[in-house]
Amino acid sequence: MTTSSTEPAPFGKKDVGSGKLADYRFNMLPKNTKVTLQLAGSDPFQDVISDAQGRIGSRGDLQAFVARCTADEERTDAPxxxxxxxxxxxTGVVGWVPRGLEAAVIDTLTRLETAGRTPRIPAAIVKTRHGLRVDLLLGLTR
Structure with missing residues (x-):
């Protein structure tokens, strides 16, 4: 079975992403400004992430773009x-929203659009022992 750039391969043990639904209130609003979500499946995209890190330099104003799911993607539970x-x-794909945390990201996009803000989520590139990872700074969208 082959995978395309729009379909993730199985993630390695150190590349499954992280985040907790406990960090959100009942209406999916982050409890505080420190709430983050680490993307899954970043290993194959290290070049894209590294290039992005070089392009933003010390500015640090990195934004993540998440496209809305189509009806087909919703039906098949696509990542x-x-x-x-x-x-x-x-840029190209830099990672995937971890399974089970899709609602937090989708609700953040809806909240940003309702408030009249751009539907882009602040992000940060984090260097770990296992490579570069992408954190979505969802708490900053409160």
């Missing part, structure tokens, strides 16, 4: 891909 938005351009 949600995440890309960076840098200098008015989108």
């Amino acid at each position: 949600i891909a995440v890309r960076f938005f840098i200098d008015s351009r989108m």
Whole structure:
């Protein structure tokens, strides 16, 4: 079985992402500004993440773009891909929203759009022993 860039391969043990639903209130609003979600499946996209890190430099104003799911994707429970938005351009996929945490990301996008803000989520690139990882800074969207 082959996988395309829109369909993730099985993730390694150190690349499954992280986050907790306990960090959100009943209406999926982050409890505080420190709430983050680490993307899953970033290993195959280390070049894209590294390139993005070089392009933003010390500015640190990295934004993640998450496309809305189509009806087909909703029906098949397709994973949600995440890309960076840098200098008015989108990068390739940099990771996937971890399973079970899709609602937190979708609700964040809805909340941003309802408030009249751009539907982009603040993000950070974090260097770990296992490579570069992407954290969505969902708490900053409160």
